[in-house]
Amino acid sequence: MRFENVGLRYGNGPEVLQDVTFALGPGSFHFLTGASGTGKTSLLSLLYLARRPSRGLIGIFGRDITAMKRDDLPPIRRRLGVVFQDFRLLDHLSALDNVALPLRVAGVSESDIQKHVPELLTWVGLADHINAKPPTLSGGQKQRVAIARAVINRPDVLVADEPTGNVDDRIAFRLLHLFAELNRLGTTVVIATHNETLVRRFRFPRLNLAGGGRLEVLPPLADVEEGAAEGGSPAAPGAMAGVGPVPPASLAARSDG
Amino acid sequence: MRFENVGLRYGNGPEVLQDVTFALGPGSFHFLTGASGTGKTSLLSLLYLARRPSRGLIGIFGRDITAMKRDDLPPIRRRLGVVFQDFRLLDHLSALDNVALPLRVAGVSESDIQKHVPELLTWVGLADHINAKPPTLSGGQKQRVAIARAVINRPDVLVADEPTGNVDDRIAFRLLHLFAELNRLGTTVVIATHNETLVRRFRFPRLNLAGGGRLEVLPPLADVEEGAAEGGSPAAPGAMAGVGPVPPASLAARSDG
């Protein structure tokens, strides 16, 4: 996963991204940080192939995206998992069908779907809402359905845009453990987030978008006085250790989406 | 603002809210907390009159809402400011027109609108996006437009559902200072949030939704070792002191929505 001198502008506006150059090794885990409106979503949309850059080169899985024909993109998209900032769930489908969508598109058998999808939904805490439609879900529940949809396929690259904005810290940690577990199994992960607590707790390197659309690669943010500061809260790492790190078995078992 | 034995159920489902009883004094400020899916949005939707409870009494401005005819509700709604969890901006209107909507509905003159709305938008950091339409705004920018729309009318009651889920802590503090300033001017404020840092920093009493749809009123959460823990971060209270507390003049000046 490589960006070289990538620039992006909307219409005739100023460049939202300027000379963005970085490379993500396979199996790496990065946070994408930056103030609101600096271009995190824009950068991720290039990553998940919703846009082409105005200039520069983007390489994914060793291939140059900017030079590819659009008919060649779907197979690559299927190797990506995306959590959109605004969820983008299909309102008329149940949580189960929403999560099953990537599997159906990829032609996975219905029996596999009926086995794995409820398991994952249960794991993200939606056991009671498997057949609920998105309009009847709370904000945090929708977000978890969106996350389940992104990871169900065990993607090679996971891109998540503000995946914990609508859940409390306890669930946020649980979800990040899920991402970390996926990462341990080989998935490259990029997560845009405003949640500093998360960035401190999970010591992964950061991509930071500064003003002017320039990107800097930063080392992990140190979690100062971790245990002392928030030991009593439900979000404490001790509390998480028991629930978090065990990923749903189905996710670990699947060979390739 | 009074809730008495309020219960709410969707369709034939279980009661999402059960025997919720509390009273908010005029000019009070409360956080509404609770895990994802416990019913915060549902409770707020009763407050901003999008729903009627299945049982119980709700009093606003000294009047019993449950007994009122629907034709009498618009005047009450105009005294409320609401930030929806999913923003609900009108995609075809510019940021300015979105924020101006409550004023237009209330028949405020166009010259007043052109004076106050840009001022408030500038204050929330959207000076460059006054004429942008929501689809071209980032998540955090949309959220700030939604907040501006809720407060432009200087409402008597402000209800905000997760108003800082998509912005970084620096902006979150700035926005909370705005709410606090409104509160100082007499507005009753209720804010549903997952952001523990905020709840700790601003020491307001909490309404906490526990499991089973029951509500408990809690004292402010103490901000443990405040300065020491996060003094270096951009979200530190020292940094905020300089920018935050000055509300837009127009907001303070307006007499009554």
Next chain:
Amino acid sequence: MIPFFAPRANLPISADSTGRYLPWLVAMMVFLAVLALAGALAVGGVLDEWRRDVAGTVTVQIVPATGVDPASARAETDRRVAQALAVLRDRPFVASAEPLEEPRLVALLEPWLGASDLVRDLPLPRLIDVRIAADARPDLKALGETLREAVPGVSLDDHQVWLAGIIDLAEGLSLLGVLVVGLVAAATAATVVHATRLGLEVHREQIEVLHLIGAHDRYIAQQFAARMVGWTLEGGLIGLLVAMPTLMLVSWLAADMEQGLLPPFSLSFWDWMALALVPAGAALLALVTARMTVRRALRRMV
């Protein structure tokens, strides 16, 4: 509050998909409605002219009886005429039936047979002038058959039988035209209704936001109705503008083909005015529907 024709750019109801497609749907329906209405009006006009053409008279001919004795043959012929007269006067739709006098008969035949004196001695056929009661719609063919059975050598003027049949047909056509106008009008109404509902569906979120912000039902319904009426008028005018040249063309083609034999396919000033009112009708319909639909939808909200 909002003028219909110059909607503010910042109208809270957006002009997205509905605005792009509703006018075309309405344009098509109005186009069809105008054509159907024009057809019905024109057929009605032609019919009036035709009806004036068929005098309310039918001519019955009676072939003279032949025989060796001219006098008895003439008596037999007179008997047949009397018989035919009796049958005719028996019909309720016959106002009067009078035999033509012989001198008039001879005068009628003169151009054909010359003024020769011989003509006067010929056993001439007798004619009976039958006046049909006004507004009666007699079955002339059946009358002809009845006469033929009752009296030997009787026949009805074929041409008039034909013409009466044609008028019947045209009246059927006119009725059909009115039926079609009714149907098309119903279809136009249904289209407008459905398009309005569709628009409501598409704009549900916007309406909900306005509602929660404290807008009165009246304000929302007005905003929505203004949009719908604008689009309907737009579409209706387009439909009318396309229909008019089409009508001219049809009218021109018809005039060319009829070769002046039939009254020209033409519409009166009032007919044209009626056609011009079709888009206005559609807009009015949209106004009423939009207001009612929005009001009803709003009443379902809290």
Next chain:
Amino acid sequence: MIPFFAPRANLPISADSTGRYLPWLVAMMVFLAVLALAGALAVGGVLDEWRRDVAGTVTVQIVPATGVDPASARAETDRRVAQALAVLRDRPFVASAEPLEEPRLVALLEPWLGASDLVRDLPLPRLIDVRIAADARPDLKALGETLREAVPGVSLDDHQVWLAGIIDLAEGLSLLGVLVVGLVAAATAATVVHATRLGLEVHREQIEVLHLIGAHDRYIAQQFAARMVGWTLEGGLIGLLVAMPTLMLVSWLAADMEQGLLPPFSLSFWDWMALALVPAGAALLALVTARMTVRRALRRMV
């Protein structure tokens, strides 16, 4: 992949507003299209019968010249006949023009004037049997005028002139019917196209999500087209089901009014088959449009 008629409940394209209104719009258009087509077919059928009715012949009558000298009068009459024949044979649409021999004339007149010997001595009118070339569409009225100018005492049989005019009119009507069918078909097509686009607009988000999830264009177009075809078929069948009884009613009314004088308003088996195919046509149209529209929209995405 997905059967058209039993769409999976979890089809990724939702059935919201479009699904609720598209069928009704299509139903109306199909209803109108079926009525217009039936009208055109029926008029076509009536026309065929009428055309068979008008033999391709016209009769020209020439009044005998009168004079003191019967011989010279007869010669003058012969000259007039020859003149008329010349004029007639000059017309391109006249296949043949033959004068009727006197014995045949006398035989024709016998039922009218009796078998009296007197008849043979009368200065009888002459008749010319004109055979019109097949497929020619002569302006008989103009021919009559030309003849009247060229030869004194000539006239065309009025009834036939009339009938020819009626046929011309009916042909115009039939042409008009075809025109209306064409217009309604175009309107139906446009409705389906617009409804498809509207559906696309409403479902843009869903299509975008499918796209970003890695669905092939073909898969998305298929899902969308299946929905559209389903709705169109549904609407088309409703339209057809309502149109059929309407047609029966009209046909029954027409049969009642024509009183057997004109060929009945009737449709052949193949006509009915053609009508039944209208919904299928609409569905096919929806299929093609939906696929093309979605494909084009998708190509605009990255």
